[in-house]
Amino acid sequence: MTHLSICIPLDDAAQDALPLVAALTENRTTELEIVIARPADVVMSEALLSLVTGDARVRVIDAEAGISRQALWREAVAATTGNWVTLVKPGDMIESDLAVMVAFLETHSPDVDALAWNAFQIDRHAERGKTGSVAIPAGYQIETLDKTAMLRAFFCWENSLSVPKMPFGLYHAAIRRSLVDALLELPEARDWSTPLPQYEWAAKVGLFANELAFCARPMSAISTSPYMAEAPRHEWSFPFHSGLGLAGAVAEVQFHVLRELGSDWSGNTEAFVRALTIECMMETSREAFVAKGNAYFAALRTFEGGHLAAHFRPEFREVRPQDTRRGLHGKALLVDRFLGGAQDAGEFYNTIRLMLAPIGLICGGVVRDGEKVIA
Numbered sequence: 001m002t003h004l005s006i007c008i009p010l011d012d013a014a015q016d017a018l019p020l021v022a023a024l025t026e027n028r029t030t031e032l033e034i035v036i037a038r039p040a041d042v043v044m045s046e047a048l049l050s051l052v053t054g055d056a057r058v059r060v061i062d063a064e065a066g067i068s069r070q071a072l073w074r075e076a077v078a079a080t081t082g083n084w085v086t087l088v089k090p091g092d093m094i095e096s097d098l099a100v101m102v103a104f105l106e107t108h109s110p111d112v113d114a115l116a117w118n119a120f121q122i123d124r125h126a127e128r129g130k131t132g133s134v135a136i137p138a139g140y141q142i143e144t145l146d147k148t149a150m151l152r153a154f155f156c157w158e159n160s161l162s163v164p165k166m167p168f169g170l171y172h173a174a175i176r177r178s179l180v181d182a183l184l185e186l187p188e189a190r191d192w193s194t195p196l197p198q199y200e201w202a203a204k205v206g207l208f209a210n211e212l213a214f215c216a217r218p219m220s221a222i223s224t225s226p227y228m229a230e231a232p233r234h235e236w237s238f239p240f241h242s243g244l245g246l247a248g249a250v251a252e253v254q255f256h257v258l259r260e261l262g263s264d265w266s267g268n269t270e271a272f273v274r275a276l277t278i279e280c281m282m283e284t285s286r287e288a289f290v291a292k293g294n295a296y297f298a299a300l301r302t303f304e305g306g307h308l309a310a311h312f313r314p315e316f317r318e319v320r321p322q323d324t325r326r327g328l329h330g331k332a333l334l335v336d337r338f339l340g341g342a343q344d345a346g347e348f349y350n351t352i353r354l355m356l357a358p359i360g361l362i363c364g365g366v367v368r369d370g371e372k373v374i375a
Helices: 018-025 046-053 069-078 098-108 147-155 177-184 197-208 246-260 270-281 286-302 345-355
Strands: 004-009 032-039 058-063 084-087 114-123 133-137 142-145 174-176 212-224 327-329 332-336
Touching: 004 018, 004 069, 004 098, 018 032, 018 046, 018 345, 032 069, 046 058, 058 069, 069 084, 069 177, 069 197, 084 177, 098 114, 098 174, 098 212, 114 133, 114 345, 133 212, 133 345, 142 147, 147 197, 147 246, 174 177, 177 197, 197 246, 212 345, 246 270, 246 286, 270 286
Parallel strands: 004 032, 004 084, 032 058, 114 212
Antiparallel strands: 084 174, 114 174, 133 332, 142 212, 327 332
8 A cells, every 4th residue: 555645636726736746756766646636627737637647646536516625625535545645735845755754653653643744834925025934943853742732722722823723634734544534434514614624624633533743844835825704604603604714714613523523612712712813913904904803703792692702802003023033043943935036835845855854864763752752
């Protein structure tokens, strides 16, 4: 069986997957499988079609036109055959040697079934002179993390910014085949949908994973863009939803995942309100700030008698200081977003990769320190 399956759903027709697929297939000996899930109404470029046709490791899965992003991701995952599965979008970049790392985990940490890592966040619309530093972690170790702490961080929004901290899941993270199969056996969501299926997978991986491992070395780069609010896609009377903003969309996913499992949503804390506050304060125009703030305040007033509304007090900041630091600060090396002339996530990762320790070197050690440090 192949060590690693990489899913690439073509749910963003604006970005071509050719650079990503070309980088992943450059090494002909890498043990990986690439599954491209394509809705019938999305056209692949001729160059990508030619590349796909010439490499047996790449398969194209055809889906129906107009399929939801949530359903497309599920179809992509269901078509995989690898021991481990991950998913990235067409404009992203991921380390092809991730296959080496998951093979290492199979041997040295058989109980680990969810792997996460640091992923660079690269805004493809960023402008020179208006972008802060990008941090490169100085450490490369693989550690096991406490699952209970991760569940609190995600579902209770502990120490969160505008979204809860949860690097584990399917998107820019990897899960073992046994966990993939277990999650696919859960009933498919039919009475709700989300534009952010990464949080559905994060919620379920957090709940059902056996053991979590985190690699400090960056393994991928995400091509980011501002969240575009979408109207809710169901009739449930939960006040927080994808039409309000990013935090609302995450809370909506948490609510439905827990509902399907017969549990109550537990994000009704001041930490959640802080996340809503931070999201509002990230708005760059006063008009958008007021609109989002009013929408979140109205939702808070209708939720559980409005007891959290008094804690919601965002303030608009017209001027935002930028982090212009460079060099080593603490345990991170701060570099320019456009280092080496990199324009997008793929170019940035390919530049930074020259500065990172090889995966084979990281995975050449043994389990030590009471199995807390894997490599």
